[in-house]
Amino acid sequence: MKIPFKYTLRNLKTRRLTTALTVTGIAAVVFVFAAVLMMAYGIQKTLIETGSDDNIIALRKAATGEITSIIMVDQANILSTFPNIAKTSDGKPLLSKEIVAVINLSYSEKKGGIGNVTVRGVTAEGIQLRPNVKLVEGRMFQWGSREVIVGSSIHKRFQGTNVGEKIKFGGDQWTIVGWFDAGGSGFDSEIWGDEIQLAAAFGYTGAYSSILIRLDRQDAFEDFKNGFNKDLRLQTLDVKREKQFYAEQSEDMAMFIRILGIVVTVIFSLGAMIGAMITMYAAVSNRTVEIGTLRALGFRRRNVLAAFLVESLVLSLIGGSAGLILASFLQFFNISMINFGSFSELAFNFSLSPDIVISSLLFSVAMGIIGGFLPSVRAARLNIVEALRTS
Helix, strand or coil: CCCCHHHHHHHHHHCHHHHHHHHHHHHHHHHHHHHHHHHHHHHHHHHHHHCCCCEEEEEECCCCCHHHCCEEHHHHHHHCCCCCECECCCCCECEEEEEEEEEEEEECCCCCCEEEEEEEEECHHHHHCCCCCEEEEECCCCCCCCEEEEEHHHHHHECCCCCCCEEEECCEEEEEEEEEECCCCHHHHEEEEEHHHHHHHHCCCCEECEEEEEECCHHHHHHHHHHHHHCHHHCCEEEEEHHHHHHHHHHHHHHHHHHHHHHHHHHHHHHHHHHHHHHHHHHHHHCHHHHHHHHHCCCCHHHHHHHHHHHHHHHHHHHHHHHHHHHHHHHHCEEEEEECCCCEEEEEECCCCHHHHHHHHHHHHHHHHHHHHHHHHHHHCCCHHHHHHCC
16 A cells, blocks of 8 residues: 555645755756756757768868868868869869968956957858858958958957957958857857968968868768878878867867766765755654554555655655756856867857756756665654654
8 A cells, every 4th residue: 555645745845944945955956967968068069060061171180170280282272173072153162271260359348358269261162161150240351351250259258349340460450340140150259251361361371271171962971081091192181071070179178067067066966965865864753653653554664665765756856857947047148168179269058958857857866866765764664663652
């Protein structure tokens, strides 16, 4: 014979204060746990969405990012002659030879300080290869001029990045003529300008950082790579799908955040489990006679054990759900941190996924089971006669 579930709910309602304190403690831990996972997932999502399934990227072998990659002009010219490269409307290979550099800009007055920002020199084909980039205000920079456009995150977070203002880098003044939105991808944290002008400003004479290529069909990658690997003139380079490249960029950052966050969460969770344990021990002490009565009515030890464990689980699930709901509001916040691959700032949003929801609830359930197990065992092992004599 099982103890009715409403008995558990009634007991939680009776001890409102201890219930509220325990739920608050568990909610705080789950909030931190979920926030850490949302941050790591937000970084991965932002960087993965930066890449396209249709594009591949060539870089120097072993380069950790575009900023540490160098491709010589003769190698770039060889690449542009490869088969399976899509063509532009005027018959040119659809690829973009780009340079990437990092500059310093001052944050907005509200935040203060100086941050690293990626500057990308692109070609007309480079813009064509990224159809998700949309100009929001102003106009596109003119080729051959000292004009740039800035990503939406740069526009929001840094001083002097409005249309019409000038920023100084590479030994010259650059006029901002527009700002663009890249759909929440990593390009929102970049400044774009004419590749030739920026290469001259940063001293990229006879070299590029990366080459972005569109294949004539998605399944042509293996054929392209086989030809690429056989060409002895390109042995210092590597080529991979653009999405894979950005996914790899996010791995180290996401792993670092997860490990750091989980260590902090585990420490906090010890406090929450102790809180749940104290609450359940107090419940057992206050209801000794009640437990003796239940046993006298015929409820078995395992029924009492199950009832107290369910009570602990309900506490943890309420706390876990509350913490998860609070964490979900973080999706409205946009933050930034240094991208280990580019050494520049990357803006991103906290992102919630079904996996994070499930993980957070399972984590709260684990805290409930661990915190409530020993008090539940104590309740189940109470002697009927001694429990009734306690009155």
